[in-house]
Amino acid sequence: MTVDPGLPVLGFAVLGLAAGLARRGAVDNRRLVNVFIVYTLVLGLGAGLTQREIWPFSAWPLVAGKVPAQVTHPRFLAVDAEGHEHEIDYRAWGPLEFDEFIGWEEKSFFRLSQESRDRAASYLLGILEGNRQRWAAGKPEPYFDRYLGRFSAPFFLGHPALWIPGVQVPRNPFVGLRLYKETWSVEERHRDPRDVTRKLVYEYRAP
Amino acid sequence: MKAFIGRVGQFWDQVFFAPAPALNLAAARVLFSVHALWVLLSRDLPATSSLPPEFWMDVSQTELFRFLIFPGHPQLEYGFQYLAILTLVGAAIGVMPRLCCLLSALLLYHLAPLETIFWTASPYQRGFTVDVLALFTLSLSPCGDALRIGRTSPKEPSSVYCWPLRLAQVYLVHTYFFSGYSKLYRVGLSWLAPENLRSWFLLFSQQDQVMRQGAFFNTVGPWVADHWLLCLIAGAYGVVVNLLFVSTLFSSRARWFFVPDAAFFHVLVFLALSIFWLNTPQLLVFVNWQWLVDRLHKNARVS
Numbered sequence: 001m002t003v004d005p006g007l008p009v010l011g012f013a014v015l016g017l018a019a020g021l022a023r024r025g026a027v028d029n030r031r032l033v034n035v036f037i038v039y040t041l042v043l044g045l046g047a048g049l050t051q052r053e054i055w056p057f058s059a060w061p062l063v064a065g066k067v068p069a070q071v072t073h074p075r076f077l078a079v080d081a082e083g084h085e086h087e088i089d090y091r092a093w094g095p096l097e098f099d100e101f102i103g104w105e106e107k108s109f110f111r112l113s114q115e116s117r118d119r120a121a122s123y124l125l126g127i128l129e130g131n132r133q134r135w136a137a138g139k140p141e142p143y144f145d146r147y148l149g150r151f152s153a154p155f156f157l158g159h160p161a162l163w164i165p166g167v168q169v170p171r172n173p174f175v176g177l178r179l180y181k182e183t184w185s186v187e188e189r190h191r192d193p194r195d196v197t198r199k200l201v202y203e204y205r206a207p
Numbered sequence: 208m209k210a211f212i213g214r215v216g217q218f219w220d221q222v223f224f225a226p227a228p229a230l231n232l233a234a235a236r237v238l239f240s241v242h243a244l245w246v247l248l249s250r251d252l253p254a255t256s257s258l259p260p261e262f263w264m265d266v267s268q269t270e271l272f273r274f275l276i277f278p279g280h281p282q283l284e285y286g287f288q289y290l291a292i293l294t295l296v297g298a299a300i301g302v303m304p305r306l307c308c309l310l311s312a313l314l315l316y317h318l319a320p321l322e323t324i325f326w327t328a329s330p331y332q333r334g335f336t337v338d339v340l341a342l343f344t345l346s347l348s349p350c351g352d353a354l355r356i357g358r359t360s361p362k363e364p365s366s367v368y369c370w371p372l373r374l375a376q377v378y379l380v381h382t383y384f385f386s387g388y389s390k391l392y393r394v395g396l397s398w399l400a401p402e403n404l405r406s407w408f409l410l411f412s413q414q415d416q417v418m419r420q421g422a423f424f425n426t427v428g429p430w431v432a433d434h435w436l437l438c439l440i441a442g443a444y445g446v447v448v449n450l451l452f453v454s455t456l457f458s459s460r461a462r463w464f465f466v467p468d469a470a471f472f473h474v475l476v477f478l479a480l481s482i483f484w485l486n487t488p489q490l491l492v493f494v495n496w497q498w499l500v501d502r503l504h505k506n507a508r509v510s
Contacts, residue, residue, distance in 0.1 A: 006273035020347030028367050037223055040374060048385035051392055056339040058331035060385035064393045067406035073414060095254030097322065104326040108265045120261035143251045152249035156332050158419030158481035186409040
């Protein structure tokens with residue numbers, strides 16, 4: 001039997017509110033507060049020790065694995081009408097965040113039917129081309145730094161800035177999208193950075 | 208047995224119900240609300256709502272219902288975001304602080320998963336996890352007794368200011384303790400092997416799509432990877448020091464070592480793996496602000 005993670009979190013909220021509302025002036029209802037603290041500690045430990053996500057109680061599995069002998073990572077490239085491929089700046093996926101989008105690609109993209117995959121690719125291509133035009137005009141949409149500019153919170157993982165507004169942006173409109181899977185061994189690539197195998201696994205061309 | 212239970216009770220009271228100053232709890236309120244505001248203003252979470260159906264294929268109805276997410280209503284989500292901004296500002300400056308903390312926690316519980324829901328229902332390293340828990344817990348407490356417009360701080364320390372702050376610290380301790388534990392649980396002791404750490408350093412330096420720009424970012428990682436002893440130390444840090452971080456809950460001496468050490472660790476990880484740990488500013492929750500203020504006043508009087 002699996003318990004929906006929402007239920008223990010609901011218990012946390014209910015017990016917390018009970019403890020908070022039972023306070024009289026400057027005096028806590030110690031019994032209810034104790035129940036809330038114990039429940040919270042057990043829930044936190046339960047999520048962590050069993051390594052199950054009960055968000056916002058998390059297992060925090062950070063870099064908790066071994067690097068396989070061969071690693072494979074996806075790379076999307078945009079294609080223009082002349083068939084030239086272009087690297088895509090991570091901000092050009094906005095408002096999608098690159099890491100989340102790649103997470104979705106790894107989990108769901110190839111579970112879609114060919115038709116659905118093409119529809120998703122068409123949507124992504126629309127995003128990319130729209131952003132390319134704005135960047136080329138020197139007016140990129142500031143999805144992630146609209147309010148705080150350079151003081152915006154960085155993403156968990158870093159990404160290189162490949163495009164410069166109005167200066168370094170692919171000039172030709174994007175009409176297609178290619179998805180490659182790149183495979184390499186970390187040791188071999190350390191010796192020779194070019195030691196990477198690239199395989200085209202999906203291609204979309206706008207009708 | 209009775210003596211043992213008595214000692215456990217004493218320890219419990221010492222950890223959760225020791226007299227504490229109102230200022231430290233209020234500082235936690237400011238810290239977590241400003242932190243959440245910082246991350247919220249640096250993302251475009253509501254935009255997820257407008258993703259086409261293909262992105263929602265693997266999202267279960269249970270997950271959507273749990274966070275009250277109904278795809279296809281970005282304007283409504285932007286409304287919630289603006290409301291969250293208002294309540295977080297209210298919590299930070301102390302306008303109806305308990306209510307603002309509660310509303311902020313509830314709104315962030317709904318908004319935060321939007322960042323990742325289309326592939327995972329657990330946005331655990333995106334910045335809001337500790338904030339949601341801490342803001343909710345603070346809303347249950349007199350977190351507005353200090354650092355609040357139009358109110359003077361109570362002079363007397365009280366146990367009501369202790370347990371909410373300690374729980375907020377517990378939430379942050381989770382991030383370190385379970386980060387260390389998960390490596391042992393999922394891989395075992397071999398995670399600490401220098402060869403494993405070397406592979407991680409090399410991998411992060413080879414993924415050109417996941418790399419920050421700047422001279423240091425692409426040199427520190429491979430350099431560490433080429434030094435067996437540094438990889439060994441990095442492995443020990445990744446597990447042992449993370450596990451020992453739990454001691455900050457019980458010992459002020461431990462805090463003096465492990466809190467600055469954690470900040471130093473994040474700088475190294477930032478340079479070597481390009482990973483920015485969004486929770487880093489939350490380490491300030493371990494600072495004894497009242498002690499700091501008293502010391503500054505004393506120094507001012509002396510001079």
